[in-house]
Amino acid sequence: MDLSVVIPVKDEADNIAPFADEIRVALDGLVDYEIIYVDDGSVDATATAVLRLQSSMARVRLLRHATNYGQSAAIRTGVRAARGAWIVTLDGDGQNDPADIPALWRLARRAPADLPILITGYRQKRRDHWLKRWASRLANAIRRRLLGDGTLDTGCGLKLFPRWLFLDLPYFNHMHRFLPALVVREGGTVRSLPVNHRPRVTGCSKYGVLDRLLVGIIDLLGVMWLQRRASRSHLLDEAALASAIVASPDSPASALSVRR
Numbered sequence: 001m002d003l004s005v006v007i008p009v010k011d012e013a014d015n016i017a018p019f020a021d022e023i024r025v026a027l028d029g030l031v032d033y034e035i036i037y038v039d040d041g042s043v044d045a046t047a048t049a050v051l052r053l054q055s056s057m058a059r060v061r062l063l064r065h066a067t068n069y070g071q072s073a074a075i076r077t078g079v080r081a082a083r084g085a086w087i088v089t090l091d092g093d094g095q096n097d098p099a100d101i102p103a104l105w106r107l108a109r110r111a112p113a114d115l116p117i118l119i120t121g122y123r124q125k126r127r128d129h130w131l132k133r134w135a136s137r138l139a140n141a142i143r144r145r146l147l148g149d150g151t152l153d154t155g156c157g158l159k160l161f162p163r164w165l166f167l168d169l170p171y172f173n174h175m176h177r178f179l180p181a182l183v184v185r186e187g188g189t190v191r192s193l194p195v196n197h198r199p200r201v202t203g204c205s206k207y208g209v210l211d212r213l214l215v216g217i218i219d220l221l222g223v224m225w226l227q228r229r230a231s232r233s234h235l236l237d238e239a240a241l242a243s244a245i246v247a248s249p250d251s252p253a254s255a256l257s258v259r260r
Contacts, residue, residue: 003033003105004084004163008074009092010040014202016049019094020057026098031105036061037092038078041068072176079166087166089176091157096121097196104160104193116165116188118179120151121158121195139216143181147223151180152192170226177216178223185230 005023009016020035027033037050039062050062063077079087086108090096104119111117143154154177161183169175169182180190 001034001083001085002031003027003086003088004078004082005033005035005101006038006075006078006082006087006089007036007092008038008040008071008078008089009042009046010068010074011042011044011046012092012094012202013042013045013049015092015094016046017053019090019092019098020053020060022098023090023101024057024059026101030102034059034061034083036063036078036082038074039064040070040074041065070173072172072174075176076166076171079163082163085163086160087163088160089157093200094202095198095200096156096158097198100158100193100195101160103195104158107191107193108160111189116168116183116186117161118165118183118188118190119160120154120180120190120192121156122153122192123156123197124194126197143178143220146220147178147181147184147227149180149184149190151190154178154180156195156197158195172219172222174216174219178219181223181227185227 005027007019016037023035035057037046037060039047039050047062047064050060054060054062061081063081065074065077075089078089086105088101088104090098100121104121107119108117139155144150144152159179161179165183165186165188166179168186169179175182183190
């Protein structure tokens with residue numbers, strides 16, 4: 001399978017079927033994919049809505065947390081269970097537009113297979129309350145300044161990356177907000193593409209402005225600590241290494257080959 005669509009959800013029963021239908025329209029005939037809904041401790045009929053959807057969409061899978069662990073934990077659960085080599089994440093509130101996924105996918109397919117790359121959406125025109133937009137702009141500006149990840153909109157839920165890359169990143173609660181900086185820390189590349197952003201039609205936001213801001217400051221300090229202690233090992237090419245050992249007259253391998 002090429003692509004796994006991972007969608008963390010909490011109390012989003014009314015958004016499940018319409019959103020999945022939009023994903024189907026965007027991806028059918030383009031790529032072999034699956035849709036993984038990770039129910040992060042919903043108390044409404046979210047799980048029932050996903051199970052009902054499975055009867056008409058075989059690509060849909062449901063994973064459930066016993067309680068609410070947070071968005072980063074839900075994304076991690078989905079990525080670990082994914083069958084696709086590539087992962088695309090979407091917020092479960094329907095504000096991300098699945099019609100933008102093909103553009104991100106085409107960019108990913110042009111990248112080298114072993115390149116650690118993150119392709120993230122950039123919401124040029126956000127459909128949120130002015131206070132949330134203001135807080136997001138402030139947080140993005142501070143983050144870019146201190147972390148140097150060069151990303152315009154790290155809070156956009158629409159992101160595409162190789163599965164192996166995510167699993168190599170250090171995991172912590174709220175890590176999904178710092179994926180660009182963590183990928184850069186691993187020596188990777190981050191690309192931003194402008195994407196559509198839509199108003200929430202049903203349900204309510206699970207985040208407040210002040211709680212996100214306060215927690216974000218603590219997390220920011222933690223990511224800065226991780227950056228300072230980044231260390232990447234580089235393996236020598238196996239063929240070149242073997243040739244160098246054989247060619248060296250003083251190497252144990254060379255002496256052994258002579259005795260034989």
